[in-house]
Amino acid sequence: MVRVDIDLYSTDQLRGKYHAAKGGYDTGIRLRNSTLRRDEIAAEIRWRVHREECRFWLLAMMAFVAAVAGCVSVVLAALSRCAQ
Numbered sequence: 001m002v003r004v005d006i007d008l009y010s011t012d013q014l015r016g017k018y019h020a021a022k023g024g025y026d027t028g029i030r031l032r033n034s035t036l037r038r039d040e041i042a043a044e045i046r047w048r049v050h051r052e053e054c055r056f057w058l059l060a061m062m063a064f065v066a067a068v069a070g071c072v073s074v075v076l077a078a079l080s081r082c083a084q
Contacts, residue, residue, distance in 0.1 A: 005031045011048045014041055 009017070009031065018041045021029045028035040 002034045002036065005034045006036070006044055008032060011045060014045055014048075018042060018045065 006014075017029050017031075018038060021027050021038055024038070027038050029038060029041055
């Protein structure tokens with residue numbers, strides 16, 4: 001139930017709730033159907049940021065591999081025309 005409740009909020013909304021909460025790390029932050037501690041919200045925010053960074057680097061590596069494959073195919077096509 002808590003996971004579903006957290007997924008309803010964007011990262012920016014969670015940051016806003018985190019900064020709006022007063023008190024220490026054991027202070028409860030009220031979501032729709034549950035209450036979480038500040039450190040749980042902070043862990044969720046860190047996880048989401050980490051996941052987005054991994055997605056970026058994965059896409060960057062895939063684009064690099066596609067560019068190299070395209071260059072190799074052009075070179076091989078040129079070499080096959082020269083061989084004929």
